[in-house]
Amino acid sequence: MTEIRTARRSDDRVLADLDRRTWSPLHAVLPEPPEGKPFFDVAHPPEQHLVAELGVRVVGYIRLVQPVPEPCGAHVRQIQGLAVDTAARGAGVGRALIEAACAEAARQGARRITLRVLGWNSEAQRLYERAGFKIEGVLREEFYLDGQYVDDVLMARSLSRPAAPA
Known part of the structure; x- marks a missing residue:
């Protein structure tokens, strides 16, 4: 059973290691x-x-995070990073994290949650779509990565309605 909790300062090393192990040009612009x-x-x-x-x-x-740290943007939260250990993929960890983030965003008073995903990362786009996110825009050829131009896909989900069924 996957347990979700708020990170602690003592998680720094294990999360840094996880971040390095899961880094890929498929999802990273940095x-x-x-x-x-x-x-x-x-x-x-x-x-x-x-x-x-x-x-x-x-x-x-x-x-x-709150992407616009001003009162006018207090109703929006944004997912700015998601990583799942390779050995745990396919076990519902990503979906559990997304649902926990949506619940936390709603608890913080947000009405919507947004994210950006690279156009060539169709697996991540499907995961987000199954969690109720919809494509709201595409910035064509926004990034030049690994020798190719890649779209930046903008997705969002309302927190005032339930998620789409799994």
């Missing part, structure tokens, strides 16, 4: 994180992260 780089920093504190555990092992995380 370079691969270097060995020894802390996971948490001033811009990305533990309280912005939910952690998935199977037993006592951390197997995933999701980062949830």
